[in-house]
Structure formats: C-alpha cells, structure tokens
Amino acid sequence: MTSGFFSFDVFNFLMHGLGVTLIIAFVTIALSFVFGMILGLMKVAGGRVARVVATVYINAVRNIPLLLFIIGFRFTLRLPALVSAIVAMTVFTSAMVAEIVRGGLNGIAAGQWEAAKALGLNKFQMYIYIILPQAVKKILVPLMGQFVTAIKDTSFCWIVGIEELMGAGMIIMGKFVKSSHVLGMYAVIAFIYYMVNVMVNWLSRRVRL
C-alpha cells in the first residue's frame, strides 16, 4: 500500500471493507428476519412452552451487550472469524427483530382477528392469509431501521480481527504518520457509514408495499 492519504489502493481497501460490512449486515438481517419472525410468532401465537422459551430468549439477549456475543463466540466456538461474527450478530439481532414482529402483530386491529375467525379460517390460514400480510407491511420500516443498526454494529467486529470498514480504516491509519491523515481518515470512514445509512433510511421512507 502506498503512503498517500487517498490513493487508489486506499480507496480500494476501504471499499473492500465496506463490502465485508454490507455482507455481514445483510446476512445478519436476512437470518434475523427468519428467526425473529419465528420468535415473534412463538411469543404472540405460541402455546405456553413456546411463549416462555421466546420470552426468556428475547429478554436475555436484549439485555446483554452485542460486544460480549462477538468476543465470546469468537473465543469459545470453533468457527471461522467471519462466521462467528455473523452468528453473534444474528443471535443478537434476532431478539431485536422478534420485538419488532411482536409490535407489528399487536398493532393489527382486533377486528381483523375476529373477521378471520368469523370466516371459519383455522389458525394457520388466519396467519397466512390475514395477519402476516398486514404485519409485514407494519414491520418493514422498523426492520430497515434495524438494518441501519446492523450496519453500524458490524464495526464491533473489528475487535475480533475482521476487516470490515472500521477494521480496514484502522489498518490504513496504522500506516499513517501525519496527524492530518489520521483525522482525515476518520472523517472519510464516518462519511461512508453516514452516506450508506442515510441511503437506507431514505429507501425505507420510499418503500410501499
């Protein structure tokens, strides 16, 4: 790598880091959507056991720092670094998504449930045809918000040696001598995160189902 502040190499390296950030965040949010949906449904519609399991999981995970999961899984599970980071982020984010799903389900008017029952739908049909299609609309915007959080949270992963955007920036800054370069690089990294997140926020205001 050259020592210039913003050479082509530096730009390339940062974009590679951004790629890793987006991959981790995207896989995390996709997996968390599945698990969060299951947990949320367990909590709202499940039997007694399912409800207790979901409640305990959600309450435990939401009250423990993500950093502990990232460091803990890295050192106790025999997984490649990237996989362990995604597992940690997914375990954490699923609990967040579960709460979003629960909020979405609770936000559906009582009349909808009653109407579904009055039509003689069974529980499965009721969820597939009436409740979930409406719930998905309600949870889409907060889910995009959780995506922004996941993008930001990915920066925790550099502590276990993953070269996502923050990690890539730290490596580049390690080569710098001039203070102005280090300060400038922080500005560049913050700017990239900011632009990506503002774009996701903008998209989430545009989505219409």
Place this chain on the structure above:
Amino acid sequence: MFAWFKWEALFRNFDVFLEGLWVTVSVSLTALVATLAISLVVGLARTSGSRRSSRIAGAYMSFFQNTPLVVQVLFLYNALPRIGIMLSSFAVGSIGLALYTGAFGGAVVEAAIRAVPKGQTEAALSQGFSHLQSMVMVIIPQAMRIALPPMANQLVNLIKNSSIMAMVAGGDLMYRSDSWASGNLYYGPSFIVTGLLYLALCLPLSLIVARFERMQKGGVA
C-alpha cells in the same frame, strides 16, 4: 467450560469482575447525566420554532445516529490526542456514550414534547405565560411522563454500549472479563458470568419499562 477448577479460579478473582462492574456502572451514570442534558437541549431546540437551532440539532442527531459508536469513540481516543486533546479512557467512554445516546434521547424528547396536545400550550399562553414559562411549567412535566419509558430503554442501550470501553482499555466489565480470560484461557466461565452481570444490571430496568408501557396503554397484566 464445565471444568470446576476454572469456575473456582473465577470466583477467587471475582473482585476483578466486581471492579469492572463498578466502572461500567459509574461510566453509565456519568454518561446518563450528560445524555439527559443533551437530550433536553436537543428536544427543546427541535421544538423551539427557531429554524436555525432546529437545523443544528437535526444535523447533530443525523450524524450521531448514522455513524457507529465505535468510530466516534475511537476518534475521541486515537485522533483527538493528535491535536493535543488527551482524555482519560473514562472521559472518552462517558463523552462518547453521552454524545451517541443523546442523539437518540433528543429524538425521544422531541417526540414527547410534540405528543403533548397543542391545547396545553395555547391554554398556557392564554393565561399570560411566556413561551419559556409554558414549556417549563406546563409542557415539560407532561412530556416527561411520555418520555420516561423510551428514555429508560435508551439507558439500557447505554449500559450495554458501555462495553465499548473494552476497545479503549477502559477497565470496564467487558474489558476485565476479556483480559482475565485471555490471561488464563478460561473464556467460557468468564463470558457467562459477565453476561449474567450485565443481565443483572439491565433486565430489571427492561422489565420495569415493559410494565410501565403496558400500564400506559391501559392493558391488563
């Protein structure tokens, strides 16, 4: 992980974890006070009607909400000394956490103030209150009740996020747990106990918030 001697070693060194817990609590409390102040100022600026202060507060919220806490804290820790500003890791932690959480707290306060019915302001103004008086005596007391549960949620986030101190050798619970375990490789017990300690701090708060929210909705149970 289930070897008894590891747990024995952990409980022999339990004061290490307690010291970390104490740092976590004191950083969180320091940051909480600053967060409340920032949130109030931002919330008032957003609802003051002055376009410029609303824009400045908006820019602050947008920047700090959309960039990672890690970047902000490492900037305070690694970049500021380069322009002659040296902060202890305790100061880095509290300032970083307060600036980050304040951006979300400001949105909470703004929403709470806007949630107070307009008639309240009009009533206060018609009684001859100034804008400031009506805010302090009529609006804010009502907004506080609305803001309490989401603000307490932010406090839970703040306590969890204080684990970021581990990245700046802050001596907090996460840091102590990580360094204790990397000394003797007893990772499992160390992280389980640390998780339980964080749970002990945050779970009661979360449960109170959940209960309060249900009460406000007027639901049962």
